[in-house]
Amino acid sequence: MYHLAEKFARSAAVEDGGLAIHNVSRRxxxxxxxxxxxxxxxxxxxxxxxxxYKTGGDDMPNGLKYDPNIFVSIGSDGTVTIVAHxxxxxxxxxxxxxxxxxxxxxxxxxxxxxxxxxxxxPKYGNQNTDGSRSMRxxxxxxxxxxxxxxxxxxxxxAKKWGVDASAVNVGVHEVTSGSNxxxxxxxxxxxxxxxxxxxxxxxxxxxxxxxxxxxxxISITDLHDITTGKAVYGADIMLPGMKVAVxxxxxxxxxxxxxVDDKAALAVAGVESVHTLAGSVxxxxxxxxxxxAVVAAHTAAAIKGRDALTIEWTKxxxxxxxxxxxxxxxxxxxxxxxxxxxxxxDWEAARAGAAxxxxxxxxxxxxxxxxxxxxxxxxxxxxDGAEIWAPVQSPYQARQDVAxxxxxxxxxxxxxxxxxxxxxxxxxxxxxVTEAALLSKEVGAPVKVQWTREDDIRHAFNHTTSxxxxxxxxxxxxxxxxxxxNSVAPSILSTFAPDSGYQFPIEAGMGHVDLxxxxxxxxxxxxxxxxHTRIGWFRAVSNIPRAWAVQSFAAELADELGKDQKDMLxxxxxxxxxxxxxxxxxxxxxWDYGEVYDEYPIDTMRLKNVINLAAEKAGWGKSMxxxxxxxxxxxxxxxxxxxxxxxxxxxxxxxxxVPEVHMAVDCGFxxxxxxxxxxxxxxxxxxxxAALHSGITYKAGAVEQANxxxxxxxxxxxxxxxxxxxxxxxxxxxxAAGVGEPGVPPIPPAIANALFNATGQRMRDMPIGDTV
Amino acid sequence: xxxxxxxxxxxAIDAPGDTSLLWAVRDLAGxxxxxxxxxxxxxxxxxxHVDGRPERSCLLSLDDVAGKQVxxxxxxxxxxxxPVQVAWxxxxxxQCGFCQAxxxxxxxxxxxxxxxxTDGEIKEAMEGNICRCGCYQRITAAVRQASTGS
Ligand code: FES
Ligand code: FES
Numbered sequence: 001m002y003h004l005a006e007k008f009a010r011s012a013a014v015e016d017g018g019l020a021i022h023n024v025s026r027r028x029x030x031x032x033x034x035x036x037x038x039x040x041x042x043x044x045x046x047x048x049x050x051x052x053y054k055t056g057g058d059d060m061p062n063g064l065k066y067d068p069n070i071f072v073s074i075g076s077d078g079t080v081t082i083v084a085h086x087x088x089x090x091x092x093x094x095x096x097x098x099x100x101x102x103x104x105x106x107x108x109x110x111x112x113x114x115x116x117x118x119x120x121x122p123k124y125g126n127q128n129t130d131g132s133r134s135m136r137x138x139x140x141x142x143x144x145x146x147x148x149x150x151x152x153x154x155x156x157x158a159k160k161w162g163v164d165a166s167a168v169n170v171g172v173h174e175v176t177s178g179s180n181x182x183x184x185x186x187x188x189x190x191x192x193x194x195x196x197x198x199x200x201x202x203x204x205x206x207x208x209x210x211x212x213x214x215x216x217x218i219s220i221t222d223l224h225d226i227t228t229g230k231a232v233y234g235a236d237i238m239l240p241g242m243k244v245a246v247x248x249x250x251x252x253x254x255x256x257x258x259x260v261d262d263k264a265a266l267a268v269a270g271v272e273s274v275h276t277l278a279g280s281v282x283x284x285x286x287x288x289x290x291x292x293a294v295v296a297a298h299t300a301a302a303i304k305g306r307d308a309l310t311i312e313w314t315k316x317x318x319x320x321x322x323x324x325x326x327x328x329x330x331x332x333x334x335x336x337x338x339x340x341x342x343x344x345x346d347w348e349a350a351r352a353g354a355a356x357x358x359x360x361x362x363x364x365x366x367x368x369x370x371x372x373x374x375x376x377x378x379x380x381x382x383x384d385g386a387e388i389w390a391p392v393q394s395p396y397q398a399r400q401d402v403a404x405x406x407x408x409x410x411x412x413x414x415x416x417x418x419x420x421x422x423x424x425x426x427x428x429x430x431x432x433v434t435e436a437a438l439l440s441k442e443v444g445a446p447v448k449v450q451w452t453r454e455d456d457i458r459h460a461f462n463h464t465t466s467x468x469x470x471x472x473x474x475x476x477x478x479x480x481x482x483x484x485x486n487s488v489a490p491s492i493l494s495t496f497a498p499d500s501g502y503q504f505p506i507e508a509g510m511g512h513v514d515l516x517x518x519x520x521x522x523x524x525x526x527x528x529x530x531x532h533t534r535i536g537w538f539r540a541v542s543n544i545p546r547a548w549a550v551q552s553f554a555a556e557l558a559d560e561l562g563k564d565q566k567d568m569l570x571x572x573x574x575x576x577x578x579x580x581x582x583x584x585x586x587x588x589x590x591w592d593y594g595e596v597y598d599e600y601p602i603d604t605m606r607l608k609n610v611i612n613l614a615a616e617k618a619g620w621g622k623s624m625x626x627x628x629x630x631x632x633x634x635x636x637x638x639x640x641x642x643x644x645x646x647x648x649x650x651x652x653x654x655x656x657x658v659p660e661v662h663m664a665v666d667c668g669f670x671x672x673x674x675x676x677x678x679x680x681x682x683x684x685x686x687x688x689x690a691a692l693h694s695g696i697t698y699k700a701g702a703v704e705q706a707n708x709x710x711x712x713x714x715x716x717x718x719x720x721x722x723x724x725x726x727x728x729x730x731x732x733x734x735x736a737a738g739v740g741e742p743g744v745p746p747i748p749p750a751i752a753n754a755l756f757n758a759t760g761q762r763m764r765d766m767p768i769g770d771t772v
Numbered sequence: 773x774x775x776x777x778x779x780x781x782x783x784a785i786d787a788p789g790d791t792s793l794l795w796a797v798r799d800l801a802g803x804x805x806x807x808x809x810x811x812x813x814x815x816x817x818x819x820x821h822v823d824g825r826p827e828r829s830c831l832l833s834l835d836d837v838a839g840k841q842v843x844x845x846x847x848x849x850x851x852x853x854x855p856v857q858v859a860w861x862x863x864x865x866x867q868c869g870f871c872q873a874x875x876x877x878x879x880x881x882x883x884x885x886x887x888x889x890t891d892g893e894i895k896e897a898m899e900g901n902i903c904r905c906g907c908y909q910r911i912t913a914a915v916r917q918a919s920t921g922s
Contacts, residue, residue, distance in 0.1 A: 088868075089868050090866075090867030090868030090869070090905045091867070092867075219861065219864050220864070220866065222866075222869060223861050223864070223866065224852055224861065226866045226869035226872050226873075227852055227857045227860045227861055227866070227872065227876060228805070228845065228846070228848075228849075228851075228852040228857065229803075229804075229805020229806070229844065229845030229846045229873045230805065230846075231869055232804075233807075233870060235798075235804070235807065235808065236804035238799070238802060238804070244799065269787075269788055270787070298787070298795060298799035298800060299795045299798070299799050299808075300787070300791050300792045300794075300795035300796065300799070301787075303795075303811070370904060371868075371870075371904060372807075372809055372815075372817065372868065372870040372871045372902065372903070372904040372905070373807070373809075373868070373870045374808065374809070419868070419869065420868060421807070421868050421869070421870025421871075422868045422870060422904050422905060423868075424904075450808075452811060453809065453810040453811060453812075453815075674864060678864065678867055678907070678910075679867075681906060681907070681909050681910070682867055682905045682906035682907065683906070684906065685903075685905075685906025685908060686904075686906055689906075707810055707811075707812055707814055708810050708814040708815055708902060709812075709814055713902045713904065714906070714908075715898075715899050715900075715901075715902060715908075716894075716895050716898035716899050716901065716903075716908050716911065716912065717895050717896060717898075717899040719906070719908040719909070720908075720909070721909065722909065723909055
């Protein structure tokens with residue numbers, strides 16, 4: 001039952017007996033100041049096949065590491081071991097990032113082994129796998145480390161053969177010069193003695209020489225294990241002497257167990273003990289919500305024991321939360337002027353002078369992630385330290401949280417990262433990990449905390465709920481002269497700080513203040529809404545309600561004016577340009593996904609291009625049979641541009657079907673087209689689930705849904721059947737961006753627009769239901 | 773104490789006969805390829821074969837499978853060579869992979885009964901297996917491949 005084996009081999013690269021490189025130059029190719037950036041970029045003497053650029057990766061906590069000593073080792077048999085330091089949850093980065101490194105260094109993928117890093121950001125750099133950042137932030141460091149290793153192999157071979165390095169060729173997993181030829185393994189030891197080259201010494205591969213990057217020919221590294229049941233997820237960790245805990249948590253955050261009757265629970269065969277866990281009040285960060293834990297010999301007993309508990313919960317500040325009443329409050333707020341967060345021109349004057357005004361309101365219910373693997377974590381806490389195994393998106397954060405909760409030094413806590421059975425933002429929040437640590441300490445044995453599906457749905461960090469109201473002023477020719485867009489939604493910030501009721505720059509930057517419309521008078525506003533449950537980020541975050549509102553509104557405006565919906569959207573976006581935040585009234589703290597704006601500007605040409613591409617591929621404008629329609633929507637998020645054309649077909653019984661979707665995606669340089677396609681296919685499914693089904697509602701403080709019967713998912717009987725992904729091709733110089741999230745936002749409005757075109761019914765409140 | 777036969781081996785399980793087969797297989801027999809996703813028959817992540825037919829292990833007890841053959845993903849083939857497993861790899865089906873053991877067991881059991889299904893029959897057969905990552909397009913393609921060889 002001890003499954004840990006080599007999956008968690010300690011300290012991956014360095015202790016592997018491979019390359020141990022001295023004299024490591026720890027500088028990356030970029031410093032944070034732009035002066036250093038220019039220097040690094042243009043002072044190179046070697047021919048550079050790429051010009052480095054600045055990403056937000058340098059500014060993330062613990063930044064980026066460029067040290068091949070940490071990420072790569074070569075065994076004497078030639079096996080190349082590469083560390084995956086980002087968490088794998090289905091997006092493919094555990095394969096794609098090592099693939100970049102392997103290609104650049106000349107490794108044969110068949111001889112590459114991937115090991116997963118433990119949570120250690122001082123060593124590996126930032127590991128917070130979130131925000132569609134893995135490829136965006138790490139593709140350059142992976143290339144640099146690959147080029148460094150190739151350089152060292154070349155130098156080692158030159159020395160060995162007494163030739164000039166320029167006469168040495170690094171091929172695929174072998175090094176040659178004239179008639180000399182050796183494999184990587186034979187050179188590993190000699191290369192050990194060499195210092196890591198400076199960036200200026202490196203020669204990068206020409207893009208046309210990539211074998212894996214951009215080719216989309218490599219399958220994910222865990223494919224065989226997944227299809228044979230050998231892949232190890234958090235749930236699959238079994239330790240000798242391990243107990244399993246299942247916890248009854250308070251219906252609303254801030255409630256506590258009052259009277260607890262655990263007699264029946266303790267009578268269940270296999271149940272060993274019952275423990276009360278302290279609760280928390282918002283803002284509690286990622287702290288557990290408390291409750292009553294049943295600890296048992298195995299999961300079945302723990303669940304049975306938990307179900308046998310009788311608990312009276314005390315009341316807390318959110319015990320009255322009623323999401324329906326709250327939505328009505330938000331509607332009232334949205335109709336009032338909000339806090340102006342972006343002002344361009346003069347909306348009031350535009351409205352006063354308008355020949356006509358047009359306003360619409362859209363809403364979205366809370367959603368929860370419902371990762372296929374319910375939350376789970378294993379902790380083994382001893383007097384002098386703790387070891388954790390968990391499916392976490394941010395292992396270093398989890399390590400810090402556990403250290404704090406146990407009063408341990410961070411260096412005495414180790415967090416091993418398993419595969420994640422889905423993440424979607426939920427597994428960034430380590431409340432479930434801290435629960436396991438606290439219980440292991442209390443019980444004095446390794447403990448696995450297993451969340452049931454009901455726990456997962458009822459105790460999430462919810463996707464926010466929102467009301468989005470848009471008003472347009474039109475002149476007598478039907479031209480839009482002004483817009484007011486008021487977004488009202490509880491903020492994620494309420495999880496971390498006393499709730500002000502207002503959004504913070506990260507939420508504002510997700511499709512609100514960055515509205516890419518060429519309308520001279522804009523008032524972008526934010527109305528106050530207090531949080532009454534834990535709010536967190538869900539794949540694509542605020543971009544979902546924003547795209548839902550803006551892209552539906554554009555189509556509604558087209559219908560009002562008798563225009564084609566795609567033409568209207570393109571007209572609103574306007575000319576080809578890069579938005580100028582300073583001139584266009586953006587807030588000073590405008591957040592462009594953590595990037596330097598000039599490196600990733602909002603480029604309307606790219607946005608229009610994906611719209612035109614998706615439309616062309618889908619045959620936009622063709623006539624559709626009765627009960628069928630096409631809908632279009634486009635959205636830039638996480639610096640990637642995606643447009644979707646969705647074909648909706650309504651059955652005679654009213655069932656909404658999606659026979660076909662065209663996704664046009666511009667994510668800059670496309671490193672792994674195969675996983676980009678799988679992300680777009682998955683986003684179409686999750687977008688359809690969100691549009692039709694995903695509604696978490698609260699009554700008297702408690703979530704009304706519990707399992708997949710009340711929180712439904714799109715299934716094999718009715719899903720986006722054929723998703724065609726059209727990837728805009730770019731050279732490496734067009735900065736690579738991520739694709740984990742950006743596919744989701746355009747799907748719900750594209751479905752609603754298609755549904756309208758199919759039936760004449762306009763849906764404005766998500767979820768819309770699965771029938772009309 | 774209950775005896776069950778899993779993947780051809782008879783194992784003594786130290787738990788009452790009404791214990792859930794899913795958790796017995798995972799926690800007590802140590803075969804973790806079979807997954808928990810909902811516990812109430814709504815997701816298919818826990819699918820195993822009982823006498824060759826796909827069943828939700830979360831809905832069965834140890835008593836229910838007494839004297840029967842239980843097959844889990846670990847026992848579907850020696851080395852991952854079952855045509856459904858091969859098709860799954862050819863089509864690059866998985867994203868996170870967590871649902872896939874259940875999907876594969878469902879598909880393998882279904883194709884045993886209906887070797888040449890129509891697209892409609894495939895969708896119907898796979899309806900009980902949720903994939904939150906949304907791999908359905910590839911799942912149906914892989915079932916088709918396993919049934920027709922292409
Ligand atoms: S766990 Fe058995 S059907 Fe979901
Ligand atoms: S692959 Fe993640 S749930 Fe199916």
